[in-house]
């Protein structure tokens with residue numbers, strides 16, 4: 308018989324788990340969009356999230372802007388990027404190169420996705436990776452070749468999960484089997500597709516746990532403030548937005564009123580997910596911080612207190628660097644004291 312575990316005897320050793328906070332951003336499509344995005348980045352940086360995810364076009368068309376944004380997040384901010392990557396639109400060789408490049412630049416989190424299939428019905432090129440599961444295995448292979456470089460921590464691989472049936476899937480049971488297969492292939496966590504009804508996330512959690520899925524399943528929460536966006540996202544993801552909310556947003560007579568209604572509905576949705584056991588909240592920002600931060604303000608998430616903020620450390624080191632530069636300039640002019 309093995310000796311009793313010290314941890315079992317002290318069940319309160321680890322205390323209440325803090326709730327993870329993350330945001331989704333997408334690479335900008337124009338210089339004006341980049342300006343808005345960088346205002347958003349600076350605003351969300353003040354909330355000290357655990358990571359920010361950067362989307363990737365399924366056709367691979369925005370690869371350069373995605374990689375550029377990730378590199379800038381790594382070098383110019385205190386944020387930790389989670390790079391989305393898709394099978395669709397890239398050969399396995401290209402994907403291996405992109406993964407290697409991301410790891411070499413310091414990325415330690417990748418969201419492995421299949422990507423949406425082209426709308427024209429064209430099929431992926433022969434030899435392409437077929438499912439997200441194949442991409443997870445490729446990431447793990449590339450990671451293994453760099454294991455000596457990664458002594459300070461392995462790569463966290465995330466995957467998509469679906470509170471409502473994936474549009475191509477035969478059933479929600481099949482979706483959970485796929486999630487379990489992704490876990491077996493090496494996924495560390497999952498982020499959900501948008502959902503609009505409180506019970507959809509808790510049902511997914513129950514079904515997934517019963518099937519043996521043990522990885523964290525983080526609810527993806529979008530601010531429910533824009534009627535247009537709700538309709539579009541609903542169509543894209545094959546999810547029906549709540550008709551009552553749609554009616555209330557449509558009847559609202561000002562943007563401020565729509566914002567109030569939408570933020571309140573989002574907070575209810577996120578709180579229901581937290582009550583069901585959500586280990587974190589992933590906020591879809593659409594590159595705008597206002598509504599996402601309104602939601603965050605009203606959530607009161609139990610977050611770790613980080614005494615020496617990395618942001619302050621970075622801004623202090625930037626301050627010191629500019630003081631040093633100014634000193635060198637004065638010295639070169641013979642004006643230093």
Ligand code: FAD
Nearest residue numbers: 362363365391420421422423438439467475476498499500
């Ligand atoms: P998979 O898990 O591979 O599933 C795809 C389909 O194949 C499903 O119907 C599944 O049931 C089926 N399937 C999977 N494995 C098997 C198997 N072994 N046998 C039989 N059937 C199987 N798209 C982008 O293009 N860029 C992004 O940045 C992006 N970010 C996203 C972020 C999140 C959090 C989420 C939830 C989705 C995101 N998407 C993104 C959308 C995603 O690419 C689509 O939903 C896509 O249609 C499926 O991707 P997946 O990774 O779930 O694929």
